[in-house]
Amino acid sequence: MADPYAPVAADAPSSQVPALRWDEPPEGPVLVLLDQTRLPAEEVELVCTDVPALVGAIRTLAVRGAPLLGIAGAYGVALAAVRGFDVEDAAQTLAHARPTAVNLAYGVRRALAAYRSAMAGGGDLGAAAGAALAEARLLHRQDAESSARMASAGLALLDELLPGGNHRILTHCNTGALVSGGEGTAFAVALAAHRAGRLQRLWVDETRPLLQGARLTAYEAARNGMAYTLLTDSAAGSLFAAGEVDAVLIGADRIAADGSVANKVGSYPLAVLARYHHVPFVVVAPTTTIDPDTQDGASIEVEQRAAQEVTEFAVPPAAGAEAGAGVPVAPLGTQAYNPAFDVTPPELVTALVTEDGALSPVTGSGIADLCARSRQATMG
Template sequence: MAGNRLTTSLGWDDGAVVAVDQRALPHEYRLLRLESVEHLVEAIRSLAIRGAPAIGLAGALGVALSVRRHSNGRTVDVRAVHHDATLLAEARPTAVNLRWGVSRALRRLPDGPEGVLAEALAMLDEDAATNRSAAGRAADLVISLTADRPARILTHCNTGRLATAAVGTALGAILELAGRGRVEEVLVDETRPLLQGARLTTWELGEAGVPHRLCVDAAAAAAMARGLVDCVLVGADRIAVNGDVANKIGTYGLALAAARHGVPFIVVAPESTCDPTLADGSGIVLEERGPEEVTGFGGVQVAPARSAVFNPAFDVTPAELITAIVTERRVIRPQGDGDGDRGSLAERVAAQTREVADFPFPGVRFQDLSGVYAQPRLVRDLAHALAGAYRGRFDHVLAVEARGFLLGMAVAQASAKPLTLCRKPGKLPGPLHTVSYDLEYGTDTLQIQRDRIPPDARVLVVDDMLATGGTLAAAEKLVTAGGGRVCGHGVVLEIAALAGRRRLYPSQVFAVHTVGGAQ
């Protein structure tokens, strides 16, 4: 302890479990001293101790309590300890961490009270290290998937040090990003009906000095639609083998909204949250809680007394809606392609790019991106990154022939914006806008149909590569001819030595990967 505060959310003190009473926050910081398994079970059920990792650790400490209680110094009443362990493991059914923590502590039962306690205390120390590792991995992933600027992050429920022993999972990643100067703002879902986001997450962010705003749960989708969210970060209570995730009620709705608006949806959780016995989320038991949590709050009745209530504490988010699951050991892409997902987005592009000498003419070093387009997950992540770089600033996508079509379609899908194709001559029926331009090794012409760019449309121009800038400059002229305006250009690769960015000035350019050599 430090003064009258714990340095972690829970711990052990002279034969008792000591924990922060999360029911009292943010108005009062109050510690509970729990000297029996019965009191600990009640603390878990009443959410005085909550959060999947935290209740797993509480379960382990509870076994240590039981062994001390049922030991006479020479022998342990094993039957009584197993009875208490069952009470602990069944206190809340959804989070797999609780049963995991109890089972792990029980394995040390042959070593007596001191052996069990040593295991539980080791788990507390491991939790902090585990969370730091997962938070760092998740922060790296967020940076790779979002624009090169401080991110606007939305989170749900509480996943900080209160929900773990220390550091936190999703909130730990947010604090890691903030420490790197990569957080513009955090939108915090209030998390009805018990307001863990409003009461606990805002309290933790306030103590850490991270800019944040409280968000009504029902406004989260609207925030994404308005371009206020670059990434969603949440925790988990149980993860099935296929990547289905059980988490606080409301998470599934967030994932649907994120998929609709092309916002990366990332789950951060320890490996202990992964359940190897469940093939998919259909087997997850979802806890339902009492109606009083919904019909009233703070002792005030807000609904008619006889109203029937549906109050599930959790929901299951299907794997296909999840961009990535990050643990202390790995980044899991539920719909991904394995090792090709490792590294930053720029590193992944570089790994799939091949330089071809003297093509299409002698002296040209051609950057072949065919390998990039052979990786579906990489294309999806590129689309999210390009859309995220201009989120809220465009309402139309213009893709340039030919390889720009592949990326442009993905960006249009990721952002749910209409797509216009910018083509070579003879490919589109008229009337047309036409512009000719110089290439680094010749001339070319581009065309768009006159009625495809609405007047005053804000257009994001997408192509695979920026070399001299001639192609993108021509595309910008076509947008202007149609009455629109270019909000910026997005490319996979920029060849810096050819200075194409200067030709496009003052328009903004976002390039995922930059190389220095001439094409």
């Protein structure tokens, strides 16, 4: 039997390779992922025929980014249903594949609810599987629509905060089409500014230790013809001091009920720098990233990742190394502190941009109002 997690070369042009797609070859339905661990050296797709393969892709960050994880989770439930696996068990496994990203569990719950509803309504397994797949596809479309609305709202906010254009934006991690059903979250705002002729420079943090900024954001900026410059995370302070940053735009993996923001580690120091230098610090995320059940920042579970991500430097696959191979950069046995995320308190966030507009200041009552409006829009 073929390896369900075996990579296959992506045959579409680079500008058209989607981060995630559902496919139905003769052998049966599959979920196809653009392997983000191999970018920018090569565009390779992973074919997942079951949930364990998808969970592996999630944990190794072959597929990543809060909104896209939600979409992947929903398609994962559909994949289990269509292929006749235990849907309840698959949903449980998927929902806990990465603890901090709230969208993953959200997407799983939506597809699972559709599956359960179809079964309770007297449908057979085929109809229930179809319902789960339809819900995953709906979530995929909705995320693309949310991305477009966030880009518009974010650009309007930038123009309000920084009249005259020529924005110099600093971003962290990767928040573009690789994390979304559309063109992304924070990156989509920068892209909208670029298309409107109002982006002077996109400053791209490397985002250590896994270099999502260097590998992925720079890759997306180059594909879109944006003016961008890469910097080490530790150089951001000198950039602020030189007056070269007009605004910081980041995404989010979870937003607590009080407005605290969990995002890729390194985001909180940027918020502190931005406050000291009187620079707007803007979070761009869909309302699905808000978790009203998480009371505050201290209640957010922060994922701790393997020490080797810090003690070794990964060798690009194109250099002939095996997956996961790395060059040691610290003495053998060195302990490492490697949280995947940090938490920024709401008082350091200038504004939160969602598909329903911008919230400023970011407060618990404002977050509650946003969630209420989002629920009403969904019900409508």
